[in-house]
Amino acid sequence: MQKITVGLCALALLAACTTSEDVEGTNPFDRNQEPVEGEEGVDGGGDTGGDEPTEPVENDRTLPPGTPNPTPDSSITRYEEINDQGGGYARSIRYSNANGEDQFEVDNIAFDGNNVYERGTAVSSIGGYAVYEAAPEVVNDETGERVENLTYRAVYGLSQTSQSEFAIVRSGSYTSYGFGGFVYQRNNFDVNGDPYDLNIPETGAAIYRGDYGGVRIFDGRRGLEYVQGEAELRADFEDFNDGQAGVLLYVRDCRLFDINGNDITSDYLTALATQNPDGDIGATLPDLVPQVSPDIADGRGIAL
DSSP states (O other), X not given: OEEEEEOHHHHTTOOOOOTTOOBTTBOTTOTTSOXXXXXXXXXXXXXXXXXXOOOOXXXXXXXXXXXXXXXXXXXXXXXXXXXXXXXXXXXXXXXXXXXXXXXXXXXXXXXSSSSEEEEOSSOSEETTEEEEEXXXXXXXXXXXOEEEOOOEEEEEEEOTTSSEEEEEEEESOSSSOOSOEEEEEEOSBOTTSXXXXXXXXXXXXXXXXXEEEEEEEOSSSOOEEEEEEEEEEEEESSOSSTTOBEEEEEEEEEEEEOTTSOBOHHHHHHHHHHHOTTSOOOSSOOOBOOOOOTTSEETTEEOO
């Protein structure tokens, strides 16, 4: 099983770069603008606004492709790397709502119709995030024959401040993970279009709360499920040293839904109890267990 989830409480603190750093020459979330073929990414620069610039932290952390040299005072875009399981194929992801259309455009995915995803009917939102559906079929212009598509879904989230957003594109029609992709981005402007810089404190602590939602696909059987829950991110800005913060991400009260929006949490828990008769199975899915690491956060942001 592969679970693809994103919580905006975490995205709000991600590292930064320019939005022109793109996927195959397109800007994933340049809303209501045409993609620019061959546009080159521009590295952000400058310091963190303090007395001294914050030096990058050297570590073995691997981030998804995208911004090469993130800084706190510019935007970041990252996307799924192409892999042998079908991930990373969704490209040119573009959300449009300038005229009230509320649509997604997704390129490079076969059998998802005309690349336009409409707002979901059976499920229009999950965990506070919007759900979109590819057309179930297309019509051959010459013969009039209807050609059935695969069941592709897109999940989209935009923070209240417009400073962070993400999209996930997947299908439950494959017996393996199948083709899809994700992209997430932190913008350097707020909901009013004003410039926004990331300023991470050097002292104190904070809690960020938000929604948690995503999709589950499987290796070995068909099917797509939605998952939602409550996320809480805790940050200790005083430690670790060397400009790094301690971070904990909790996800609680998770529930599962099938592709039609039916709550299947109890079915999953019943099956789990059958497989583990001596275990203590609760009324909700197990919480995600947080891990503490000294190389998750630095002056550029937090990457989870």
